Amino acid sequence: MVPIIKPQELTAIYPDKNLVLIDARTGKDALAKYKAEHLAGALYVDLETDLAQKTADPAEGGRHPLPPIADFATLLGKLGITPESHVVVYDDKNGANAAARFWWMLRAIGHERVQVLDGGYNAAIQADIPTSSGSEKPAILSAYPHSKWLLPTATITEVEQLAQNPDYLVIDVREAARFKGETEPIDLVAGHIPGAVNIPFSTNLTGSGALLTPEELKAKYTSALGNRNPENIIVHCGSGVTACHTLLAMDYAGLGIPKLYVGSWSEWSRSDRPIATGG
Incomplete structure (x- = not known):
C-alpha cells in the first residue's frame, strides 16, 4: 500500500467499516485539542505514553525508546486495529511527527495497510473532512498478532x-x-x-x-x-x-x-x- 493518502482520497473512502483513523497530535495540550475537535471517528494516541517507553535515563535508549512490542500490540487491540484494518494516521506537523512514528511502528509490527494523511490535520480541515468532539469508543479487541519488530533498527x-x-x-x-x-x-x-x-x-x-x-x-x-x-x-x-x-x-x-x-x-x-x- 502507498504510505501516503491525500485528503481527497480519504474523503472518497470515508467512512468505511475497515477504516481506523488515528489522531497523533503532540504537545502538552494535544489531548485537550483532540477532545475539542478531531476528525470524526478518530482515536487518540499519545506519543509519550503509547508510542514510547520512558526510561529513567535517556542515555539508555534516548528520549523516545520503543515500547515492548507486546505493549504496542495490546494498544492496537484497544484501538480496534486488526490485520485487516485500513489505518490512516494524522498529526498537526504535516505528518512529520508522531503520525510518521505510528506509521513506522505499525509497519514494524507487520501491518501493511497503514497510511499517513498528507498535510496532516490542517489539510483535512481544508478538505472539509467531518469533525467531532469529545471521545470516541473503539471496538476493543484482543492484542494484535505479533512476534518481534520486523523493520531494521540500529544500535x-x-x-x-x-x-x-x-x-x-x-x-x-x-x-x-x-x-x-x-x-x-x-x-x-x-x-x-x-x-x-x-x-x-x-x-x-x-x-x-x-x-x-x-x-x-x-x-x-x-x-x-x-x-x-x-x-x-x-x-x-x-x-x-x-x-x-x-x-x-x-x-x-x-x-x-x-x-x-x-x-x-x-x-x-x-x-x-x-x-x-x-x-
Missing part, C-alpha cells in the same frame, strides 16, 4: 562503528542549526555524530506542508545515497520520531525503509562519544 554501537564507513550513510534529519551545533533547544549538548550527513526532514515537504512527489523524493535521496544499498542507510533525529518521516518519504519514493536509530541524538549526546560541529 548506538552499530552507528559508532559505521558512521564513517564510506559504504554506509548515517542521515541526521534535524534542522541544520542543530546539526551544526549552533543551537540545541532540547538535548544537553549541541552538534552531531561524526560522519553523519544532514538532510533535514523538512526538505521532504513543499512550502504548503504536503510531501514532495515520489519522483522528487527519489531524485533527492538517490543523489544523497549514491551507490550505497538501502540496508546500509541509518536514519536518526533527536529522539527517533521525526526520523520516521524520512523513512516514510523514502518508502514513498520506492527506495525501501532504511534502518532507524531509535536512540538518536538524545542517546548519543549523553553517551560520552565524540561530537562534531559545523557543516
